[in-house]
Amino acid sequence: MIGPESCDCGVTVLLTGLPSAGKTTVAFLVAGRLRDAGHRVEVLDGDVMRKTLSAGLGFGRADRHENLQRIGVMAEVLARNGVIVLVPVVAPYADSRDAVRQRHTASGTAFLEVHVATPVEVCAQRDVKGLYARQRAGELTGLTGVDDPYQAPEKPDLVIPTVRQSADASASLLMDLLVRKRFVA
Template identity: 70%
Template sequence: MPVRTEPRSGPERRACECGATVWLTGLPSSGKTTIARAAAGHLRGAGRRVEVLDGDELRETLSSGLGFTRADRHTNVQRIGLVAEVLARNGVLVLVPAIAPYADSRQAVRRRHQASHTPYLEVHVATPSSTCSRRDVKGLYAKQAAGELSGLTGVDDPYEAPEAPDLRIPAHVQSVAESVSALLSLLGERRLT
């Protein structure tokens, strides 16, 4: 019987069963969650096992006792990273829209994935703070400007943008569909779809 060498297509094509974590980092209101949820919908429609670990949701549950000091932010990122790595190691494609403002915290998550030979991709949703402030999805920038909030990432608390992410998405100059397409292309290039 001949061996099939061409890629499957149409109804015969099966989704990749390998897991991976895709961490979408960026400022508050940069578009991380919107892109992650849209990409997840597309991937699920193609038969892929996908989970979205939303940073805001996990902050209220998994990390509810933490504040916003540098140490607490690091602990929060490590907790999310652990959950992502366990899921990814078990065949789930995990999309993590979470600010993760510090490069060393993100690097620690990458090292955790490397230790288990689990693919990890870093995507920088590179929306400038001026655009994020105009969007102000959660009202954080308005609260900070009114003096009701301090420690806002990228305003009065540091955000260390990735120097060499696997993908940089300029979400302020392209549509959600274009951003999702770029993310899906990256996954395709890495054979993770």
């Protein structure tokens, strides 16, 4: 799976956190750096996957689980074939994330879990998609971290505290992890 030197190995990097935490921003910054360095990389953005691979799924617990499993299968296949796969998704439930990790482990494919740890108050201020405003107005229920649970990872491979640093600094933390784990030089 991972050799002693920097390898051309694939890996799935699951970036989990609340809506508007900065997951997608960090993923695309890292993807750009990796492409510039000549690596094969894909970003499986949760919002895009919801409109395509998981079209028709809702936001109840079972549908959220199914959504992540579908994305996890695609990520595992890509990573198993040497692609660095960045997956910015809310993924609020620990058991759903664990199932994706177990799928990777079973196939001998590398998997990293990154918690983009941004307080809900900061996410609500950013409110990139207007979800928090819609929830406050009573137009939306089941918003992760507000009126639906978010189970933060207990032992992530990395915690990115986006509230205390720039997006570039957050991307650098993830790049450093990929170097330490020898996925990139």
